[in-house]
Amino acid sequence: MNKDVPDIVIARLPIYLRTLNLLLEDGKEITSSQELGSILGISPAQIRKDLSHFGEFGKQGTGYNIKYLISQLRKILHVDREWDMILIGAGALGHAMAHYPGFREQGFNIVAVFDNDPSKIGQEWSNLVVRDAKEMEQFVAEKGIRIAILAVPARAAQAVADRLVKAGIKAILNYAPTIIQVPEGVIVEHIDPIAHLQYMTYYLE
Amino acid sequence: MNKDVPDIVIARLPIYLRTLNLLLEDGKEITSSQELGSILGISPAQIRKDLSHFGEFGKQGTGYNIKYLISQLRKILHVDREWDMILIGAGALGHAMAHYPGFREQGFNIVAVFDNDPSKIGQEWSNLVVRDAKEMEQFVAEKGIRIAILAVPARAAQAVADRLVKAGIKAILNYAPTIIQVPEGVIVEHIDPIAHLQYMTYYLE
DNA sequence: TAGATTGTTAATCGATTAACAATC
DNA sequence: TAGATTGTTAATCGATTAACAATC
Numbered sequence A, B: 001m002n003k004d005v006p007d008i009v010i011a012r013l014p015i016y017l018r019t020l021n022l023l024l025e026d027g028k029e030i031t032s033s034q035e036l037g038s039i040l041g042i043s044p045a046q047i048r049k050d051l052s053h054f055g056e057f058g059k060q061g062t063g064y065n066i067k068y069l070i071s072q073l074r075k076i077l078h079v080d081r082e083w084d085m086i087l088i089g090a091g092a093l094g095h096a097m098a099h100y101p102g103f104r105e106q107g108f109n110i111v112a113v114f115d116n117d118p119s120k121i122g123q124e125w126s127n128l129v130v131r132d133a134k135e136m137e138q139f140v141a142e143k144g145i146r147i148a149i150l151a152v153p154a155r156a157a158q159a160v161a162d163r164l165v166k167a168g169i170k171a172i173l174n175y176a177p178t179i180i181q182v183p184e185g186v187i188v189e190h191i192d193p194i195a196h197l198q199y200m201t202y203y204l205e
Numbered sequence C, D: 001t002a003g004a005t006t007g008t009t010a011a012t013c014g015a016t017t018a019a020c021a022a023t024c
Helices: A007-025 A033-040 A044-052 A066-076 A092-098 A101-105 A133-143 A154-167 A193-203 B007-025 B033-040 B044-052 B066-076 B092-098 B101-105 B133-143 B154-167 B193-203
Strands: A063-065 A083-088 A108-115 A128-132 A147-150 A171-174 A187-190 B063-065 B083-088 B108-115 B128-132 B147-150 B171-174 B187-190
Touching: A007 A033, A007 A044, A007 A066, A007 B193, A033 A044, A033 A063, A063 A066, A083 A092, A083 A133, A083 B193, A092 A108, A092 B092, A101 A108, A101 B193, A108 A133, A128 A133, A133 A154, A147 A154, A147 B193, A154 A171, A171 B193, A187 B193, A193 B007, A193 B083, A193 B101, A193 B147, A193 B171, A193 B187, B007 B033, B007 B044, B007 B066, B033 B044, B033 B063, B063 B066, B083 B092, B083 B133, B092 B108, B101 B108, B108 B133, B128 B133, B133 B154, B147 B154, B154 B171
Parallel strands: A083 A108, A083 A147, A108 A128, A147 A171, A171 A187, B083 B108, B083 B147, B108 B128, B147 B171, B171 B187
Antiparallel strands: none
16 A cells, blocks of 8 residues: 555644635635645645646646545545544543544544443443443454544553554554553554644744 | 744753653652653654754763753742643633642643633632723733633634734634634644544544 | 746755754 | 663654646
């Protein structure tokens, strides 16, 4: 497959996709690398180069048909389908995520929530019930879930991640404020607001 | 100042800092670029190179004193002090962040929450009261706040950002699922879980 | 046709890594 | 001293950009 496309290019595709969706909502039908670039603060050449890794999506003299490019990017990113995810951790953050409509709107469905706190297990969250974390492995295996969102305390994160990987999870969106180690073939993306804040304070003052 | 240090180097410093804090909690006193690198999946040479932009923090033959390096990184990133922040948006996500102890633990204090929904204004959230968004500008100006967390719906984000910038905000942590434009001298960092998920699904299957 | 914009090549720029003298 | 690891230089690697033929 396209295993030779740099990670950094892949990381920009979702940004392009989001911007294209924005333009579409504004009623536009056609855009250009120039327009996309100026919205994103990226050079037009880079956008064309990035897209050229996957094919030819534009028309000389015209630009890109927004709907068509969206559909192609969705295919490339494998989001031309729905993905089921589980959420581990029924704290305040887990609660916010379970109720955030944005995941579902983008085809990412949280289909189960797990926690090990007896006072949380059994709680009903809109269309979900908080389940006992003991049932996690069986659920993942039975339903063939490959994506997990980790919203547990830092000290629990590695142990939970180990269990998830063993059960068959291949992608972890980690909200726990700690680094987790996973074997080859499993991807972790870390949501780290503190790191972003510290990056910004470097430039303040 | 160190305006010649690449952004990408600055972005790694918070990761180093987090890892060093982890090692310190484990009771370690000394580490090496080798050890840090293997934890983070980064080459030891890169870690030494990154640090060398700011000075000499290690000892040949020994490595780095963890406490000392932490204190130096905190100075470099300007987190050897506390920062007051405001939070805009009192929805589920805002609620979760206002109650997340991690910000305060790292010296980032949410000192006020704003919303424009009358049913939310006046709500008491632990030690905070949800305020009317109309008071936002005055609060920022009076208290000299420079950092804002944006947790409002996508359609409101740009307008709120414009108001924040006008009032004096210099750094925005944007949780709204949209791109916001700010003038030179203002920094935006975007928390974008959907982008992370789409990045990961590229590699799935 | 004239104007615009793509896709791509080659040049440039910048970041990462290898290697090693210095030295603890 | 012998072993280890830093800080730094130079080489390598890879990503970005400029430029332009192709063509809509």
